[in-house]
Amino acid sequence: MEHAQTLFEKLWDLHRVADLGGGEELLYIDRVFLHERTGSIALRGLSAAGRRPRDPERVFCTMDHIVDTFPGRTDQTLMPSGREFIVATREAAAGAGIRLFDIGDPQQGIAHVVSPELGIALPGATVVCPDSHSCTLGGLGALAWGIGSTEAEHAIATSTLRVTRPGTLRVNCRGTLAQDVGAKDLILHLIARYGTNGAAGHAVEFAGEAVAQLPLEARLTLCNMAVEFSAFTGLVAVDETTIDYVRGRPHAPSGEQWAAAEAHWRTLHSDPGARFDRELDIDCSVLGPAVTWGTSPEQAGGIEDPLPDPAKEVDPARRTSQARALAYMDLKPGASLAGTPIDAAFIGSCTNSRLSDLRVAAAYLKGRQVAPGVTAVCVPGSTQVKLAAEAEGLDRIFTAAGFEWRESGCSMCFYAGGETFGERKRVMSTTNRNFEGRQGPGTRTHLASPLTVAASACAGYISAAGRTP
Amino acid sequence: MEKFMRHRGVAAPLLRDNVDTDAIIPSREMKRVSRQGLGEGLFAGWRYTLPGDRDPNPSFVLNREEYAGASILLCGDNFGCGSSREHAVWALQEFGIRALVAPSFGSIFYRNCIRNGILPVVLDRAAVEGLALWVQSDPRHNVLLIDLPAQSLTGADSYHFELEPGLKQMLLEGLDAISLTLQHEADIADFEARDQRRRPWIY
Ligand code: SF4
Numbered sequence A: 001m002e003h004a005q006t007l008f009e010k011l012w013d014l015h016r017v018a019d020l021g022g023g024e025e026l027l028y029i030d031r032v033f034l035h036e037r038t039g040s041i042a043l044r045g046l047s048a049a050g051r052r053p054r055d056p057e058r059v060f061c062t063m064d065h066i067v068d069t070f071p072g073r074t075d076q077t078l079m080p081s082g083r084e085f086i087v088a089t090r091e092a093a094a095g096a097g098i099r100l101f102d103i104g105d106p107q108q109g110i111a112h113v114v115s116p117e118l119g120i121a122l123p124g125a126t127v128v129c130p131d132s133h134s135c136t137l138g139g140l141g142a143l144a145w146g147i148g149s150t151e152a153e154h155a156i157a158t159s160t161l162r163v164t165r166p167g168t169l170r171v172n173c174r175g176t177l178a179q180d181v182g183a184k185d186l187i188l189h190l191i192a193r194y195g196t197n198g199a200a201g202h203a204v205e206f207a208g209e210a211v212a213q214l215p216l217e218a219r220l221t222l223c224n225m226a227v228e229f230s231a232f233t234g235l236v237a238v239d240e241t242t243i244d245y246v247r248g249r250p251h252a253p254s255g256e257q258w259a260a261a262e263a264h265w266r267t268l269h270s271d272p273g274a275r276f277d278r279e280l281d282i283d284c285s286v287l288g289p290a291v292t293w294g295t296s297p298e299q300a301g302g303i304e305d306p307l308p309d310p311a312k313e314v315d316p317a318r319r320t321s322q323a324r325a326l327a328y329m330d331l332k333p334g335a336s337l338a339g340t341p342i343d344a345a346f347i348g349s350c351t352n353s354r355l356s357d358l359r360v361a362a363a364y365l366k367g368r369q370v371a372p373g374v375t376a377v378c379v380p381g382s383t384q385v386k387l388a389a390e391a392e393g394l395d396r397i398f399t400a401a402g403f404e405w406r407e408s409g410c411s412m413c414f415y416a417g418g419e420t421f422g423e424r425k426r427v428m429s430t431t432n433r434n435f436e437g438r439q440g441p442g443t444r445t446h447l448a449s450p451l452t453v454a455a456s457a458c459a460g461y462i463s464a465a466g467r468t469p
Numbered sequence B: 001m002e003k004f005m006r007h008r009g010v011a012a013p014l015l016r017d018n019v020d021t022d023a024i025i026p027s028r029e030m031k032r033v034s035r036q037g038l039g040e041g042l043f044a045g046w047r048y049t050l051p052g053d054r055d056p057n058p059s060f061v062l063n064r065e066e067y068a069g070a071s072i073l074l075c076g077d078n079f080g081c082g083s084s085r086e087h088a089v090w091a092l093q094e095f096g097i098r099a100l101v102a103p104s105f106g107s108i109f110y111r112n113c114i115r116n117g118i119l120p121v122v123l124d125r126a127a128v129e130g131l132a133l134w135v136q137s138d139p140r141h142n143v144l145l146i147d148l149p150a151q152s153l154t155g156a157d158s159y160h161f162e163l164e165p166g167l168k169q170m171l172l173e174g175l176d177a178i179s180l181t182l183q184h185e186a187d188i189a190d191f192e193a194r195d196q197r198r199r200p201w202i203y
Helices: A007-014 A037-050 A082-096 A111-117 A132-140 A150-157 A182-192 A216-224 A240-246 A256-264 A317-327 A353-365 A383-391 A394-401 A449-461 B087-094 B107-115 B125-137 B166-175 B177-180 B183-197
Strands: A014-020 A024-028 A031-035 A059-061 A099-101 A126-129 A144-146 A160-163 A169-175 A202-207 A233-235 A276-282 A288-292 A300-301 A346-347 A373-380 A403-405 A424-429 A444-447 B006-014 B072-074 B099-102 B119-122 B143-147 B152-154 B156-162
Touching: A007 A014, A007 A144, A007 A202, A007 A233, A007 A317, A014 B166, A014 B183, A024 B006, A031 A037, A031 A082, A037 A150, A037 B156, A059 A082, A059 A111, A082 A099, A082 A353, A111 A126, A111 A132, A111 A216, A111 A383, A126 A132, A126 A150, A132 A216, A132 A233, A132 A240, A144 A233, A150 A160, A150 A403, A150 B107, A150 B177, A160 A256, A160 B166, A160 B177, A182 A216, A182 A276, A182 A288, A182 A300, A202 A216, A216 A233, A240 A256, A240 B006, A240 B099, A256 A373, A353 A383, A353 A394, A353 A449, A383 A394, A394 A403, A424 A449, A449 B156, B006 B099, B006 B125, B072 B125, B099 B125, B107 B166, B166 B183
Parallel strands: A031 A059, A031 A126, A059 A099, A126 A144, A169 A202, A169 A276, A202 A233, A346 A373, A346 A424, A373 A403, A424 A444, B006 B072, B072 B099, B099 B119
Antiparallel strands: A014 A024, A024 A160, A288 A300, A288 A444, B006 B143, B143 B152, B152 B156
């Protein structure tokens, strides 16, 4: 190697097919993942144009967004016209000859949960999906990003995408996270500090001691919200943790190919002395549990921090958005969130619905009860996660505590016209977006970690386990 | 794809920061497996008085008389952040929007605009705010002229904007990216032949 390269540069160079001039490069795409909400349109568009997948073996599709998550679900959905999406996806996937993780399939689940757990997303691979949280897979050292439906057609038809190269940004996560503070808290604090636009135009590498110590699933959580930081994608260097995670996954290489793959993956880290276009720092040792108070992921802080007072904000744009957010969330400036009564708790989504997330929540819930009047729902991220959790008895802990235990899918992470906690309901949620109306018209979403959501569900108000009453 | 050369149109100011694609087209408005029929759902949460209803909210900018027929939106920072749904672009397009002007855009949304022939113009915050003030100050001069070959946008003043030359070409000629890429078939096949030796586990 001539000069010290960043991980991102290595991944980019590995996939460069041609320089298209004019700022665009043609990158090779190793895997395409689709889901029934946006993938159905891409597949239909493709066949309407008389095109076929260039390599159907490397295109996958799941049912996650629109399917209901009630036990005993069928093609029928609470979302009006949901059935149309499900049927269209099934037909289009069969027509295109691609693998579909359909309702009832033991490998069905949320795209970004299924693809690492099955070894479809691999370190060093390019993976795209018409879904913005594709960046999750950067936690494995994959180069993955969200695209639109038209670009998905492009990737399926040509196994490439035309891309403008983003800049590089390293976030140095210094120190060690406290034992009750996780990747979700870290990413929320980071976005709160540097703003939702903090990584715009850049591929972010999360580095430093705190990241090296994170288990693989937590790295997926961290990278999941890179898009809320406006990053092109998030990345974590490949290390022992990554390789241990990938070994033995159904679609991972085996035998001789495993040895070659492992040797290659071990080169997937930024070289010492590699230069990034930008660097940011965060001291992880001082971070506590985080929760959002507003309607943008940057409107977040510690649970006991006082809420901002728009009257004291000097920047007019921030003042307006703070005032709007506080009004929508029905919160008062200056108060803290601790102790604010809640109506619902949601544990699920591609951010926090993996086995390790459910274990943390269950460890807290064991022997405890959800507070009266709080609706609590747990939706495992994939059918595999659900089965593994049931094998450990986690489902019984959740249900004994008063949580609903669901089939896997996106569920109430977003509102598609079907299920919602309701207008003006205050929800503690392990999801990734707290936009106005994200979980239903007028629904108030507070993003937090699985531990904080479980603790708040039992308290009946916003609470950090063991830290606040 | 519709070509973009020069466009003269009514500009409406919507200077909120971080307008996400959920706000541009709420999920509940994406009712069909189709790129069509989305214009009515554009900004549904703000444009109508009640969710699911179609009663225009008179205070929303696109419902105001002086911005009737708006084809240019002046936007805040990070416009189109959030979900990758291309429906946001299809909804804007069906409504008649041809260009967006903002200090920055969500990156997936930006690419979706280019792929659908909508011009995303990046200008600094002061310029966008200046344009919005000018447009708001008198309903008679709410028309802007955008000249893509010259990369200029003109209201009271004229502004130059930057755009990657490759993307500019796509917009100017209304090109279909897939057809263009398929011309690189030999490059792609070459890459695959080399890469299959290097990373056989991918194939
Ligand atoms: S769980 Fe939520 S954020 Fe993740 S893919 Fe589904 S809808 Fe999107």
